[in-house]
Amino acid sequence: MIAVIVVIVIVVILAIGLWTTYNGLVRRRNQVDNAWSQIDVQLKRRHDLIPNLVESVKGYMQFEQDTLTKVTNARAAAVAAGAQGPAAQAQAENTLTQTLRSLFAVVENYPDLKANQNVISLQEELTTTENKISFARQFYNDSVMSYNTQIQSFPANTIAGMFNFTPRQFFEGDAADREVPKVDLGMAPAVQMQQPPAPQAQQPPQPQAQQPPASQQPPTQ
């Protein structure tokens, strides 16, 4: 009798565990899909804005045809890469970001263009779209990491294997974006809150230069 009850209890506990883990996996996978569609929306928005921008600046910039052509080509390549998965698309979109940056750098040289209301509002639109892409990417990558970690850890990995939850790709940023670490990404909010601010005397004068990765130190022999 007791043995039967024990078995029933164990089965119920296992069933509840399976149920909650499965639902958790589905929730995280849906979040990844949703985050991806957010990136997609913003990328499309940028693709739609670029022809307008090129049209508005063309008249002023007869001598910069090269830059404009590069932007147009990069846009076409990015649109075409849309069907090739996150990794390929990220590559093409990063190229587009680079060409847009050089276009805006050139715009700085044309006072007429800088004062043009149409160009100003297009510039704000593209700035915010750039930001939205990078924030959507940040949210997507956080979601992917949480999902991938979940399906690779025990005991969820057994259930993930049973129901065919596969790891997702990250949407990689371009190298230029990674050069300026503005924040200590390893920080946990709770820890930071209790950490007293360091005394002024101990602050290094060049904070950026203080974290060379240990692996890059050449071994001296």
Next chain:
Amino acid sequence: MYEQIARNKRDSVFLVAIIVAVLLTLGFAIGVAYFRTYTAGVGLLGVFGIVAIVWSLIGYYGGAGIVLAASHAQQVTREQAPVLWNVVEEMSIAAGIPMPAVYVINDAAPNAFATGRDPKHASVAVTAGLLQMMSRDELQGVIAHEMSHVRNFDIRFATMVGVLVGMIALIADFFLRSTIFGGFGRRDSNNSGGAGAIFFLIAIVLAILAPFFALLVQMAISRHREYLADASGVELTRNPLGLAHALQRIAGDPNSLRVATRATAHLYIANPLKGRKAKETAGLFDTHPPIQKRIDILLAMAHAGPDTLTSQTAPQVAPSDAAGA
């Protein structure tokens, strides 16, 4: 991220339960003190319970509208304030929550708050002074802080606790006034020694202590959540200096916000009422931690020294939105 939010929700339920328990105890004690039977105590407890539920429901569904109206906030469209709208949309994408309604308060003092009952029914309000004063990075820091309140369900908690604490204060006040000026006290002193007298004493002590206790709980949580929203705001922007600069500007501004009251002060990103001077420690009844301490923590996150701020105090490009609002 989700664990933090789940913990926040659990804490909120626990604290609301404590405050409700205080409210019900107060109801029971006052009931017994007034009518000298336990049945009456239970009856009044029930009445208070029902009033608390109705009151909370009003606060839950109507609180955001009341707060926005009391602050003279006006809803703006994308066309009226494009930069503000874009920054809010950026942060809602970073936080993975729906786009909230955007409001502007026509006041020169720089400040901002968020309200609503959940991320689907949220509003973010900023003052015209804030828009005029802040660079895009700083505005982003402020909005990220507000969106963190939305994502962490702090806005629901602040509304609910505000409503309940207000109710406790009202009841306690009413009881104390009626004992001092009314006839119940005299009637009771005529036959001292019963359970009524003891409960009368308990009721008075409770009526005096309960509002302080409830307020203490509210303020302690409010300060804690400000630190948390700073930290999780930085998690969204990955740029602690933006918010640090913004707080520095807010601290340096001499104006106090005309539309803010004691009831809404705890909602804002920085204390909108007077006494914003640089303090070293937080008082028990402060709604916000000392602003300098918040800035120091943000600078520590950026591995930057205190000089970082002073070197960048030159006026920056102001968003053009303030004029259109």
